[in-house]
Amino acid sequence: MAWIILLAAGLFEVVWAVGLKAANGRPLILAITIAAMIASVALLYLALRDLPLGTAYAIWTGIGAVGTVLVGIVWFGESADPLRVACIALIFAGIAGLKWATP
Secondary structure (H helix, E strand, O other), X not given: OHHHHHHHHHHHHHHHHHHHXXXXXXXXXHHHHHHHHHHXXXXXXXXXXXXXXXXXXXXXXXXXHHHHHHHHHHHHOOOOOHHHHHHHHHHHHHHXXXXXXXX
């Protein structure tokens, strides 16, 4: 269950990071962004009850980084340069490796 909670925390991190870019003075989006920040940290807190700190934190930030880059490419037209995508794939591989290496 802790892994599912950690995944949700990472996804909320993507929401708030994207919300920072999209808010642009719009109060509703800013409120959603702040709620996502709180949810992300609260869920990370819950996941840390059962998962090692270093592993959970690295996976949480990794999900946020990979997800935010993907949203940036799809929604905001950011660069999908092959080197950039390869580097993001390495982060994803690190996330998967940490998951598999943690009992």
